[in-house]
Amino acid sequence: MVIQGIAPCPNFAGMEPLITYLLQFGYLTEQQIALIKSKAQWKKLSRGTSFSEAGKVSDEIGYVTEGVCRICYYNKGGEGFTRYFVYEDRFAADFNSFRDELPASEYIEAVTDCIMLVFSKTDFNFLDKAVPGWKDIFARITASVMENKMKAASNMLVQDAQSRYLHFIEYYPGLANRVPQAMLASYLGITPSSLSRIRKSLL
Numbered sequence: 142m143v144i145q146g147i148a149p150c151p152n153f154a155g156m157e158p159l160i161t162y163l164l165q166f167g168y169l170t171e172q173q174i175a176l177i178k179s180k181a182q183w184k185k186l187s188r189g190t191s192f193s194e195a196g197k198v199s200d201e202i203g204y205v206t207e208g209v210c211r212i213c214y215y216n217k218g219g220e221g222f223t224r225y226f227v228y229e230d231r232f233a234a235d236f237n238s239f240r241d242e243l244p245a246s247e248y249i250e251a252v253t254d255c256i257m258l259v260f261s262k263t264d265f266n267f268l269d270k271a272v273p274g275w276k277d278i279f280a281r282i283t284a285s286v287m288e289n290k291m292k293a294a295s296n297m298l299v300q301d302a303q304s305r306y307l308h309f310i311e312y313y314p315g316l317a318n319r320v321p322q323a324m325l326a327s328y329l330g331i332t333p334s335s336l337s338r339i340r341k342s343l344l
Contacts, residue, residue, distance in 0.1 A: 156181060158230050159204045159258050166285070167278035176271060180264040186210075186251040192233055193249045199238035200262045205229055208255030209319050211328075214247045223328040225290065226252070228316060233257065236283045239265075252320050302331045303339050 156178050163169065169177070184203060186192060192210060193199040210233045212224045224247060227233040238245040239262065260268070269275045296308055306329055310317050317325055326336040 155206060156258060158206065162204070162230055163278055166281040167274045169272070169274075173272045177268060180260060180268060181258045182261075184257045184259045186255040186257065188251050188254050191248055191250050192255075192257070193235055193238070193245050195246055195248050196244050198242050199235045199245050201259045202232060202234040202236075202239050202265060203257035203259040204232050206256050206258060209252040209316070210249055210255060211252050211320070211324060212247050212249055213327075221324075221327065223324045225293065225328065226313070226316060226320060228313075228319075232282060232286070236279075236286070240283075252324065297330060302329065302335060303342075305329045305331075306336065306339050307343075 159181065160169070160174055160177070163177070181204075184201075186208070192203055193201070195214060205227055207229060210227045212227065212233075213221050214224065215221050227249070233249050235245040235247065235249065237243060242262075297305055300308060306317075309325075309329065322336055323333050326333040329336065331339075
């Protein structure tokens with residue numbers, strides 16, 4: 142179920158982290174920043190609901206201001222598998238689906254109650270025409286996300302279960318305590334009972 146709790150931003154308070162993030166990937170003038178802010182909308186997601194769904198074309202891109210989401214898929218038996226987590230000051234989006242208008246291959250679900258700043262496909266395309274370099278900024282963001290995903294996948298392949306857990310808590314401090322143990326275990330590629338044993342052994 143996708144929550145449609147969208148509303149225009151009544152003011153620009155709370156939007157600075159988004160702008161700061163975008164500026165890491167390209168230059169924007171004050172006029173361009175104002176235009177970007179005018180197109181952003183607030184969206185609230187309740188825990189357990191979806192921002193985008195597998196098999197459907199993603200028509201929004203969201204920047205998480207509060208909360209944690211996960212990117213996941215389900216097998217034929219309905220069992221969910223967590224690919225990775227997205228939390229504050231990061232984009233939650235199926236970039237390929239959004240950009241190329243293809244059905245998404247995975248779900249983006251709210252692990253906690255979340256608040257996002259979202260751009261619709263229409264507004265994103267408007268900004269692409271109105272803001273020189275807008276598409277380049279998101280190409281760099283996409284490349285950065287893919288690089289981080291590949292690094293994480295490489296670590297998962299060469300590390301044992303305890304090392305994977307220690308790497309997770311080192312690079313994502315506090316996140317392990319914000320997500321259900323079953324989801325974290327799924328991400329780490331181990332069973333919840335194995336994760337529980339690892340945690341106990343480190344006390």
